[in-house]
Amino acid sequence: MIIVTHNGAYHADDVFAVAILKLIHPDAKVVRTRDSQLISEADIVVDVGYIYDLETNRFDHHQPEFKDIRVDGTPYSACGLIWKHFSSKLCSNEEAVMIDSRLICGIDAIDNGVPFGKNKFGAKPYGLSKVLELFMPTFQETKEFDTAFLEAVELAKSILVREMAVAKAQLSAKIIVRKALTEYSDKDYVVIEEYCPWKTTVIKESDKLLAVFGRSDGAWTVSTVPIEFDTYDSRIDLPESWAGLQNEELAKVTGVSDAIFCHKARFIAAAQSKEGAIMLAKLACEESKKHQ
Numbered sequence: 001m002i003i004v005t006h007n008g009a010y011h012a013d014d015v016f017a018v019a020i021l022k023l024i025h026p027d028a029k030v031v032r033t034r035d036s037q038l039i040s041e042a043d044i045v046v047d048v049g050y051i052y053d054l055e056t057n058r059f060d061h062h063q064p065e066f067k068d069i070r071v072d073g074t075p076y077s078a079c080g081l082i083w084k085h086f087s088s089k090l091c092s093n094e095e096a097v098m099i100d101s102r103l104i105c106g107i108d109a110i111d112n113g114v115p116f117g118k119n120k121f122g123a124k125p126y127g128l129s130k131v132l133e134l135f136m137p138t139f140q141e142t143k144e145f146d147t148a149f150l151e152a153v154e155l156a157k158s159i160l161v162r163e164m165a166v167a168k169a170q171l172s173a174k175i176i177v178r179k180a181l182t183e184y185s186d187k188d189y190v191v192i193e194e195y196c197p198w199k200t201t202v203i204k205e206s207d208k209l210l211a212v213f214g215r216s217d218g219a220w221t222v223s224t225v226p227i228e229f230d231t232y233d234s235r236i237d238l239p240e241s242w243a244g245l246q247n248e249e250l251a252k253v254t255g256v257s258d259a260i261f262c263h264k265a266r267f268i269a270a271a272q273s274k275e276g277a278i279m280l281a282k283l284a285c286e287e288s289k290k291h292q
Contacts, residue, residue: 001025004042004049005078007032009136010149012129012156013079013111014047016104017059018149019156020082021046024089030153032146047078054085061112070105077111080104090160095167103128103163132156170197177201181208189222189281191274199229209236209288210281215270219260220277222269222284236288238266256280 003021005014018030021044031038039049044057051058052066059081061068068076076084083104087096110129135152137143173196181202184190189210192198202208202225211223224234241253244264251259256279258272269284271277 001028001043002031002041003028004031004033004039004045006034006048008145010132010145010152011111012107012132013077015132015149015152016079016107016156016160017046017082019153019160020079020086020090022153023157023160024086030150032149046082052081059085072105074105074109074114075112077108079111080108091164091167092171094171095164098167098170099160099163103159128159170200173197174201178205181206184208188285189278191278199226203227203229207235209285212274212277212281214274219270219272220274222271222277222280224267232265232267234267236284238262238269238284239287240266242266242269254280254283256283 003018003025005018022028022030028043031042033039034048039045044059045051046059047061049058049060050063051060052063052068059078060066061075061077061081068081070076070080080100083096083100087099090096091099107128110127132152132155135148135155137145137148176194176196177190177192177198178201180190180192188208189212190198190202190206190208192211192213195213195215198211198213202211208225211225212220213223214220222238224236224238227233227235242250242262243266244262245253246261247259250262250269251257256271256276258276259280260270260272262269269277269280271280
């Protein structure tokens, strides 16, 4: 199999498009060219050729008539087109959707010139595209662009493999957390017996105030449930009287003998046992209701 993409400088979309295909076809030969004859002889063409046609495996997006966009309005690049049509050979549809929203969609947006906002200090994110650009030779180096491209593809393959592993694990976690939510449907907190990523499911699918789960050292954690995934703003805070206390001091205030600590920001606490952590959760929920 021969995969053709354009030569010269590269971007994240052609790197990842080829990386996806190389995961499916490890022995495929990659040819970087703009020669129309070589393009016509290729089995799959990405990001060059001015044709988008699934039947002939042509996946360019630069032609004026190309108008394909996602439901959210993000336009496709070669990377997104390859993922759209071939991800089923690598992972489940649900996993593919997760990876598209987390990785592929952003690559497509950047390649199509969709702007990303700056924060109030003017800092710019050091994104994946910038990382891949580091592989390109500087004007002082003799390394060929084709060599640099293949090095970048290897990195992209590793990222894709890890993204698929994470997506699979997150879907398994969702099953575990949903079961726990069912078991604790009549409580203001949920106890997750097997530690796993829980925030997204608990936030989106419940009105729980706290989550209780085990730690790697055998202790148990009580965590407030954030209002949104990437924030410390929570549905409730742990009691103010617990803030910053540890061991005997926290045990004295709470009455939980094996209490370990409570963060001074009141979003997390811990006890040595599951029973102790559940007691902390109950106390915190009761205290919150007093101030409603």
